[in-house]
Each structure stands twice: as C-alpha cells, then as structure tokens.
Amino acid sequence: MDERDAAAVERFRELLRIPTVSHADETLIDEGPFDAFVAALPRLYPRTHAALEREIVDGHSLLYRWAGADAADPLVLMAHLDVVPVVSDEWEHGPFDAEIVGDGAEAAIHARGAIDDKGALVAILEAVEQLVADGYTPARDVYLSFGHNEETAGGGARAIVAALTARGVRPGLVLDEGGAVVEGAVPGVHAPTAMVGVAERGVMTVLLTARENGGHASTPPAFPATARLARAISRIHRRPFPVRIAPPVRALFATVAPHADPPYRWVFGNLGLTGPLLARVFPRLGAEMNALVRTTAVVTELAGAPGENVLATTARASVNIRLLTGDTVASAAARIRRIVADPAVEVEVRHGSDPSPVSPWRGEPWRRLATAVAAALPAPGGAQIITAPYIQLGASDSRWFTAISDHVYRFTPFHLTRAERDALHSHNERIRVAVWLRGIGFYRALITAS
Numbered sequence: 001m002d003e004r005d006a007a008a009v010e011r012f013r014e015l016l017r018i019p020t021v022s023h024a025d026e027t028l029i030d031e032g033p034f035d036a037f038v039a040a041l042p043r044l045y046p047r048t049h050a051a052l053e054r055e056i057v058d059g060h061s062l063l064y065r066w067a068g069a070d071a072a073d074p075l076v077l078m079a080h081l082d083v084v085p086v087v088s089d090e091w092e093h094g095p096f097d098a099e100i101v102g103d104g105a106e107a108a109i110h111a112r113g114a115i116d117d118k119g120a121l122v123a124i125l126e127a128v129e130q131l132v133a134d135g136y137t138p139a140r141d142v143y144l145s146f147g148h149n150e151e152t153a154g155g156g157a158r159a160i161v162a163a164l165t166a167r168g169v170r171p172g173l174v175l176d177e178g179g180a181v182v183e184g185a186v187p188g189v190h191a192p193t194a195m196v197g198v199a200e201r202g203v204m205t206v207l208l209t210a211r212e213n214g215g216h217a218s219t220p221p222a223f224p225a226t227a228r229l230a231r232a233i234s235r236i237h238r239r240p241f242p243v244r245i246a247p248p249v250r251a252l253f254a255t256v257a258p259h260a261d262p263p264y265r266w267v268f269g270n271l272g273l274t275g276p277l278l279a280r281v282f283p284r285l286g287a288e289m290n291a292l293v294r295t296t297a298v299v300t301e302l303a304g305a306p307g308e309n310v311l312a313t314t315a316r317a318s319v320n321i322r323l324l325t326g327d328t329v330a331s332a333a334a335r336i337r338r339i340v341a342d343p344a345v346e347v348e349v350r351h352g353s354d355p356s357p358v359s360p361w362r363g364e365p366w367r368r369l370a371t372a373v374a375a376a377l378p379a380p381g382g383a384q385i386i387t388a389p390y391i392q393l394g395a396s397d398s399r400w401f402t403a404i405s406d407h408v409y410r411f412t413p414f415h416l417t418r419a420e421r422d423a424l425h426s427h428n429e430r431i432r433v434a435v436w437l438r439g440i441g442f443y444r445a446l447i448t449a450s
C-alpha cells in the first residue's frame with residue numbers, strides 16, 4: 001500500500017470510530033458523535049473544504065457543491081453518515097474500534113458503517129480530495145449529499161432535496177448506496193456483476209387490530225382477540241403476493257443471459273417463454289430472489305394483553321410490506337383487507353410510500369456508470385464485469401431525489417462476498433481494505449467521466 005492509500009485508510013478508520021448511531025426513538029440519539037463527525041471532515045479533507053461550498057442542513061446533514069465548468073445536469077453523489085445500533089457482545093472486534101484484521105488481500109476493517117455507509121461516504125471524500133489536489137475542475141457541477149438519519153427514514157435527505165428544488169437544480173445523474181459488485185446473485189452466472197438499482201421498492205406498514213371487552217383469563221370467550229389476530233396473520237402468511245417479473249428484473253436477466261451457463265443462458269435469454277415458470281421457481285431460490293419477484297409482507301411487532309392472566313382488549317400486529325414496482329400502497333392495502341377477510345380486524349395503513357419511479361438502463365448517464373465500473377473495478381483475472389440493472393430491495397435516501405432527477409441509481413462500488421453482505425445491519429460488519437480503496441477509484445472515474 002502506498003503512502004496516499006495508507007493515509008486514506010487511517011482517515012477512514014478515524015471516522016468509523018465516531019459512533020454516529022441512529023435510533024428510531026430520537027430521544028436515544030446522542031448528538032455528540034454527529035457534531036464530532038461533521039467537525040472532523042474539514043480537518044481531514046482540507047482541500048475539499050477549500051474548493052467546495054458546504055452547507056449544514058437539518059441539523060447534521062451535509063450538502064457540498066463543487067462548481068464545474070457547467071452548472072447544467074450536475075452529478076450528485078450520495079451517502080449517509082449515520083449507522084444502525086450495535087449489540088457489542090455479538091462482535092468479534094469492537095464495533096467502533098475499526099481494527100484491521102487479517103493481512104494481504106484479506107485484510108479487513110471491522111466496524112459498524114464500514115460498508116453501510118461510511119465506506120461510500122469516505123471513499124467519495126477521498127476521491128474529491130485527490131482530484132482537487134490534482135487541480136481538477138469537473139466539467140459539470142458535482143454535489144455531495146450526506147444525510148444524517150437515513151437509517152431511521154428521517155428528513156435530512158428530504159431537506160437537501162427541498163433546498164436543491166428551491167434553486168432549480170435538476171441533477172443529470174444521482175448515485176446513492178445500493179447494490180454492490182457480487183458473484184452468484186443470479187444462478188448460473190459466475191462473472192462478478194455490478195448490481196445497479198434502477199428503482200427501489202416502496203415501504204408501508206399496516207396495523208392489524210382485533211378488539212374485545214376484556215376480562216379474566218380464567219373465563220375466556222370462544223374466539224378471543226388474540227386468536228382472531230392470529231388467524232389474520234396466518235391468512236396473510238399463507239397467501240403471499242403473486243409473483244411477477246417487473247421490467248427492471250427482466251432487464252437484469254437479459255443483461256446477464258450471455259454470461260450465464262447453459263441452460264440458464266437459454267432460460268434468461270427467452271423470458272417471453274420462460275418468464276412465468278421462472279417467476280414461480282424464484283421464491284425457492286432464497287429470500288433475495290423471492291423479494292425480487294413479488295411484494296413481500298411480514299408481521300414484525302405483536303402486542304396483546306399487558307399481563308399474563310388478563311384478556312387482551314386489543315391485540316395488534318404490524319405488517320411490514322415492501323412494494324414491488326407496479327404495486328401501490330392502495331393496492332396492497334386492498335389486498336391485505338381481502339385476504340384477512342374479517343370485518344372485526346381493523347386494517348389501518350400507518351404510513352407508506354409507493355415504489356420509486358424506474359430510471360433507464362440505457363442512455364448516457366447509465367453508460368457513464370458502466371464505464372466507471374469497467375475502468376475502476378476490474379474483475380479478478382481480467383474477466384469482464386457485468387453492469388446490470390435491478391430493483392433495490394431495501395429503501396434508501398435516494399428516493400427523495402426521484403422528484404428532481406430521472407436518473408437516480410443505487411450502487412455501492414465495493415466487491416462484496418455473501419458473508420460480507422450478510423454482516424450489514426448485523427454483527428462483524430467489515431470491508432476489505434483493497435476493496436474499499438478500489439471504490440475510491442470508482443468515484444474518481446465517475447466524476448471525471450461526467
């Protein structure tokens with residue numbers, strides 16, 4: 001590792017050690033680390049902070065503008081500085097120690113946020129710092145949009161979009177966290193694939209409530225509220241949303257088809273014939289494949305009586321629903337009511353947002369992304385890396401940007417193993433040092449190609 005890379009890694013580790021933890025319950029949030037994080041950046045990235053304008057939005061979100069030769073069609077690079085909470089004793093290494101474990105190509109930084117999403121945030125800053133040091137001026141304006149409450153769906157990124165909207169800014173390309181470079185995500189395809197989210201699923205929560213008069217548990221009624229609620233839950237579980245192949249998923253298979261082993265090559269290349277069968281097989285190939293071909297619904301919170309010997313006057317369940325492109329909050333709520341089929345169970349939409357619009361996987365912005373992937377993220381052995389569209393399964397801050405840009409993409413430029421992806425939002429989150437450093441090269445390539 002040369003001196004420049006070694007210094008970058010040390011800055012990354014310093015920022016990973018600041019525990020910018022988000023909590024859904026805002027009273028639990030410690031603002032101190034957020035202040036420290038925001039204050040550390042100008043010291044660590046002096047050139048960036050001299051060359052770019054920085055605004056603090058909504059408390060701790062950050063918006064930077066790097067003036068280019070042309071203000072039209074700016075590039076927006078997004079990331080978030082908050083991380084999800086940790087359960088410290090599950091971790092092999094301290095979640096905020098940023099220890100480097102292993103050596104050579106396997107050396108990895110273990111820390112909450114190593115991938116999600118300080119990995120991207122710090123790589124973006126490193127890329128900008130390097131380019132400013134080189135005396136580079138971008139052809140078009142570049143904005144950096146760093147939200148501070150992405151993990152709790154807070155308002156930071158929305159406030160940034162509101163500020164840009166008021167200034168009439170229409171980004172030509174927006175890139176946020178999302179898919180990564182992965183292997184084996186699609187059966188029969190061995191080549192590393194850069195999975196670029198062109199859309200994300202909608203999110204909604206439905207509250208199911210069953211009520212009764214209450215009383216003592218020694219004399220329960222024939223059909224207590226808890227049993228009624230359980231029946232409703234069971235009906236939802238037994239009747240999942242129908243499978244279908246949405247256009248971005250169709251495009252994913254068309255893109256990987258030429259690289260797939262037979263017979264997958266033929267199956268993916270002839271979706272007109274094989275699509276309906278494929279959609280039925282997918283749910284058996286694991287949770288991710290299932291989520292790619294249908295709206296999913298799962299009961300998360302349950303509540304009943306306040307004591308073990310009293311009847312529940314209300315029994316409640318939250319159903320978390322992720323809407324596939326083509327479904328809506330209204331259509332999903334109607335389906336849940338139909339399936340529950342019980343007027344004594346209230347079905348109330350607590351909150352919901354429809355799936356995002358779909359960005360195109362053709363045209364100039366898409367080519368810029370694919371070119372940066374090919375330039376900066378070489379596959380092992382010099383093999384071809386595939387850049388493919390897909391539907392992002394989780395939600396990201398980028399959904400707010402779809403209001404001001406038709407080209408919103410979700411991709412994190414890191415080559416991640418299955419085990420590394422599983423550590424997201426879990427224990428032992430980590431990123432290999434070499435993988436992270438290549439991510440800096442990707443952001444450089446994207447900025448200079450813009």
Ligand SMILES: [Zn+2]
Pocket residue numbers: 080116117150177
């Ligand atoms: Zn994230």
